[in-house]
Amino acid sequence: MKVGVSTFVTDEGIGIAALGRALEERGFDSLFLHEHSHVPVHRATKFPGGGDLPRVYFRTLDPFVALTAAAMVTENLLLGTGVALLAQRDVIHTAKQVASLDLVSGGRVIFGVGAGWSHEEMRNHGTDPRIRGKLLNERLAAVKEIWVKDQAEFHGDHVDFDPIFCWPKPVQRPHPPVYVGGDGQAALARAAAYGDGWMPHSMGDSARVRPQLDRLAEAAGPMPVIVSSVAPAFELLDAYAEAGAGHVTLSLPTRPEADTLYILDAFAELAGGYR
Numbered sequence: 304m305k306v307g308v309s310t311f312v313t314d315e316g317i318g319i320a321a322l323g324r325a326l327e328e329r330g331f332d333s334l335f336l337h338e339h340s341h342v343p344v345h346r347a348t349k350f351p352g353g354g355d356l357p358r359v360y361f362r363t364l365d366p367f368v369a370l371t372a373a374a375m376v377t378e379n380l381l382l383g384t385g386v387a388l389l390a391q392r393d394v395i396h397t398a399k400q401v402a403s404l405d406l407v408s409g410g411r412v413i414f415g416v417g418a419g420w421s422h423e424e425m426r427n428h429g430t431d432p433r434i435r436g437k438l439l440n441e442r443l444a445a446v447k448e449i450w451v452k453d454q455a456e457f458h459g460d461h462v463d464f465d466p467i468f469c470w471p472k473p474v475q476r477p478h479p480p481v482y483v484g485g486d487g488q489a490a491l492a493r494a495a496a497y498g499d500g501w502m503p504h505s506m507g508d509s510a511r512v513r514p515q516l517d518r519l520a521e522a523a524g525p526m527p528v529i530v531s532s533v534a535p536a537f538e539l540l541d542a543y544a545e546a547g548a549g550h551v552t553l554s555l556p557t558r559p560e561a562d563t564l565y566i567l568d569a570f571a572e573l574a575g576g577y578r
Contacts, residue, residue, distance in 0.1 A: 304544045306574035307333030308567075309385045309532050309552035311359035312369045316557035317564075319364070323373030325564055327380045329571040330578065334373060335385030335415060335531065335552050336366040343423035351420050359557045367400045374408035382408055385502065385531050385552065386417035386484035390435040391428035394442045394462055395469060398449035402473045410474035413529070415502045416443065417484035436489055437461060443481065443497040450478040482529055488522070495523035505533040505551070509542035516546045535573055544577055 308331055312319050326334055342361050350356045370382040382404065389397060405412040418439050419425060422432040430438065438461045445457040449469050456466040473479050482502040483494035494501040501519050506512050519526060532554040533539055543551050553570050555563070 304577045305332045305550040307552040309335040310555035313362035317560040333381035335383040383413035386415040388419040389416045390439040391430045405473040412479040415482045491522035500527035509538045512542035513546045
């Protein structure tokens with residue numbers, strides 16, 4: 304089972320270059336970054352994790368800028384979004400960003416996408432939360448068209464553009480793997496229809512791990528899974544390994560460099576038995 308890390312990179316925690324080097328030195332296979340473009344001052348949408356919105360949400364770096372910096376100081380580390388909020392992103396710019404990162408990293412990108420949860424954040428980007436699922440589906444289809452065709456065009460209900468040239472194309476063929484985030488039936492259906500894999504959040508209870516992964520088999524059949532933000536606990540890692548998960552990411556708190564390196568040493572010892 305591959306073991307990586309998922310985290311928020313901010314202006315208050317370890318620098319992204321130092322983090323990338325530290326992960327590769329300790330044998331982790333991947334780095335996945337969360338995304339929020341901004342936090343609206345006035346919010347009615349409740350934080351899914353409960354309680355106050357954590358400080359890291361207010362200060363997170365752009366994931367593609369940060370992952371590019373990590374790419375420049377690593378050789379083998381997989382670089383992923385976990386997840387990019389494509390429903391509130393420009394589809395052509397995003398296609399170019401992912402392809403550019405795939406090129407400069409030598410084909411190490413995993414594109415994790417999700418619908419998002421903050422209605423106010425979506426509205427500030429011009430996205431109607433009521434149609435975010437349908438919009439995300441069309442943008443996923445359109446991104447792939449841009450990646451694989453020299454003259455790409457798309458005509459849908461929510462995404463519409465005439466033929467365009469857009470380079471670079473990704474190094475990976477036919478394109479970087481697309482992992483659909485989310486835990487509900489809509490996310491499973493989206494993964495089956497538009498994704499190359501599923502990226503659910505980790506269960507907090509090891510007894511719920513196998514039923515979680517069984518839902519994917521029922522909805523989509525055999526498909527790769529990257530389980531995101533797993534707590535650093537033997538029982539959870541054991542459960543995911545036994546249930547057949549091929550890839551998990553440990554949830555790394557955002558801390559200054561010295562504290563982060565100490566945590567990563569402990570993570571590396573924990574993960575060593577699963578690689």
